[in-house]
Structure formats: structure tokens, C-alpha cells
Amino acid sequence: MKMYYDLGSQIDMEGLEKLHFKICLGIAKSKKFISTRLIPHYEMSNQFREAVDFKNSEAYRIGKVAEDNNSLLTDEESEEYNKLSYNEKRYVMELYCKGYCDGYFVPITFTKSKPELKFATFYEDQCTPSVNIQHFPELMEWISNKTPFIHIGRVMFFNTTHYLHSDMHYDRRDDWNDGRHHFIWFNPFKMKKFFLVDGYEKIYIDSKAIFFDMGFIHGADPTPFSTYSLRIDGQLSEEFCNANDILWKKR
């Protein structure tokens, strides 16, 4: 697959952007999940090469590194820590374990607690509506009527706090690109200064909607205002894939 597919002109971005105020209201009313991480914060000290090297190293795995905090706590502390909610744990990581938070995410639909599939986020039967879905009726209508998905799995907003780098990461390096798993990452108003990393070069994405190879490190530069982007996982239609040179295979 290509590094990314520019789908900005193929998508009704105007329809999505018209929902901006409703989306802001919806996010304000939603249950949010803080994205605190414990990995070295090279981005914030502008150590780009060190950041790339680290993210490419064996030590780095998305999620695992963030979760691997018990080693920093005594047994007694761990016992208390394990009783906390997701967000409470993140606050402890941020304050007590010297972590950092680049924002939060807002799930609209999310994987069931024990997904059976490795690529669960791409399958509707592995996902379930979040309590937040009630705040986004217009968005859900737009997704069903105006996007080229034939299957919709996880739908989620990624919010980044003003003046902070979005944590650079890659999502997977497994062989997920078999024509059955697609997603679109939407960047209304080009709010995020999003990039993919090729070697040590940032490839900035000047598009409001892309499908990209998650195996490339990706992130976003700081902006002077807080931002959201929207990612929908699922499967795109065969017709849409053919028109955009994207691999498609029947599930």
C-alpha cells in the first residue's frame, strides 16, 4: 500500500465541518479518556531523531509502554493503583510517575472489553456504542449517509491540547493491510498539523481526509489551539477502493 491515500476531495468534508459546533457540544458532554503516557517525551524537547529512534526500538509498543507502570510502584502502591478507574490511573501516572498527557480521546463506538479478533476495531460485531453516542446524532447520520464505509467498527475522536505535540507513534506493524481493514482519518479544517515519518523526515499531510499506512510513525505538531480529529475504522466499499487504488477484499 502507499504511505497514504489523499481522500479529501472524495469525502463530504463540508458536511462534517458544518457539524463543528454540534461536535464541540458533543465532546463537551462526553466521557473522556486521558491519554497519559510514560514513554520518554522527546517530542516536547524537540529531539525528533531521538523520538524516531525510540519509537522504532523494540522497547516501544503502543499501549504496553503506557500500561507498564507497575514497575514504578511498590507492591502496596500497585494494590491501591489497581483499584483506580482508567482516568484515575492516568492522573497517577502523570503526577506520581512523571508521565505526560497530550490530550484525551472520546469514543463514540469502541471495542467490547474482551475483543476476540486481533483487528477488532475494524468490525462492528466486535464494537459497541459508547455512552457518548447519544451526543452525536447528526454525526452518526453523516457517517451512515455520507461516508463510503460498508462496515463500521470503532469511531473515535482524538483531541490534542493546545501547544502540545500529539504523541508520535505507530499503530501496528502486523500484516493488517489485506483489503479487509480500512479506516479514514478526518481532520476538519486541517486543525491538526499531522505528519507521517519517512526515515527521519516529517511528511506533512495537506488533506482533510486520508487512509494511511499505520506502520509509519505518525504525529502532529503543536497548534495554538486545542484540536480534534476523527477516525473511523471499518471496511470501505469495493467501488470506493477501486476508484482510489486501495486494496479491497471481501470479508
Ligand SMILES: [Fe+2]
Ligand atoms: Fe495512530
